[in-house]
Amino acid sequence: MGELALLQGNALAFLFRWIHLLGGVAWIGLLWYFNFVQGEYFKQAEAASKSDAIRKLVPRALWWFRWGAMVTLLSGLAMLGAKHLTGYGIIVGSTLGTLMFLNVWLIIWPNQKIVIASAEKVAGGGEADPAAAGALAKAGLASRTNTLFSIPMLFFMASSVHLSQLATPVQQAGPLSLLVVFGIILLLEINAIKGKTGPMTSVKGVIHMGLLLTLVLYLGVDLL
Structure with a gap:
C-alpha cells in the first residue's frame, strides 16, 4: 500500500492551507x-446584560479567538516553509497577519482578562478595578x-494565487516601495x-479605512 497522498509533496502544503x-x-x-x-450591542445593552455577557460569553469567544489566531499563525508558517513563498504580496499579507496575532496575544487578551476579572468582582459585590476602563480602551484600539x-491582509493573501x-x-522590490x-504598516x-x-x-469608519489601506498598500506594492 502506497503512502497517503496527503502526506506527499504539494498535498502536504494543501493540508497546511486547509488548517x-x-x-x-x-x-x-x-x-x-x-x-x-458585540461592540455595537454593548453600547445599547443594560448594565446587567452587559455584565453577564462579559462574564459568560466573552471569555468563551476569546478562547476560540486567540487559539484560532494561534492555529492560523502556526499553519501559515508551516505553509510558507513548505512552499517557500517569497512573493511581495504574500509577505505583506503575512506581515499584517503576524502583527494581528501579536496584538491578540500581547494586547487584546491580557487587557480583556482585566476587564473580565473586574466584571466578576462587581458581580460578586466588590468594587470595579480602576484599571479596567483603561484596559478596555487598549484592547479596543488593538x-x-x-x-x-484584516481587510488588506485577506486581499494580499489571495493575491498570491490570483x-x-x-x-x-x-x-526584487524597490527600496521606495518597501x-x-x-x-505605513509600522506607523x-x-x-x-x-x-x-x-x-x-x-464600524463604517473602520471598514472604509480598511478598504482605503488596501488600495494604498496595493499601489505601493504594484506601482513603486
Missing part, C-alpha cells in the same frame, strides 16, 4: 463579530486595528499600541 483556512475563519470571524456585532489590518504581478519576490508599504501598529481609534471608531 490555515480553518483557523483563519474562526479567528477573523470572531474578530468581526467583536467589532461589528482590536479595531486588527479589523483595519494576481501574478504581486508574486514578484520581495527581494519604505512606503512597511512604513499603524505604533498607533495600535499608544494611539487613538480616530476614523476607525465607527
Whole structure:
C-alpha cells in the first residue's frame, strides 16, 4: 500500500492551507463579530446584560479567538516553509497577519482578562478595578486595528494565487516601495499600541479605512 497522498509533496502544503483556512475563519470571524456585532450591542445593552455577557460569553469567544489566531499563525508558517513563498504580496499579507496575532496575544487578551476579572468582582459585590476602563480602551484600539489590518491582509493573501504581478519576490522590490508599504504598516501598529481609534471608531469608519489601506498598500506594492 502506497503512502497517503496527503502526506506527499504539494498535498502536504494543501493540508497546511486547509488548517490555515480553518483557523483563519474562526479567528477573523470572531474578530468581526467583536467589532461589528458585540461592540455595537454593548453600547445599547443594560448594565446587567452587559455584565453577564462579559462574564459568560466573552471569555468563551476569546478562547476560540486567540487559539484560532494561534492555529492560523502556526499553519501559515508551516505553509510558507513548505512552499517557500517569497512573493511581495504574500509577505505583506503575512506581515499584517503576524502583527494581528501579536496584538491578540500581547494586547487584546491580557487587557480583556482585566476587564473580565473586574466584571466578576462587581458581580460578586466588590468594587470595579480602576484599571479596567483603561484596559478596555487598549484592547479596543488593538482590536479595531486588527479589523483595519484584516481587510488588506485577506486581499494580499489571495493575491498570491490570483494576481501574478504581486508574486514578484520581495527581494526584487524597490527600496521606495518597501519604505512606503512597511512604513505605513509600522506607523499603524505604533498607533495600535499608544494611539487613538480616530476614523476607525465607527464600524463604517473602520471598514472604509480598511478598504482605503488596501488600495494604498496595493499601489505601493504594484506601482513603486
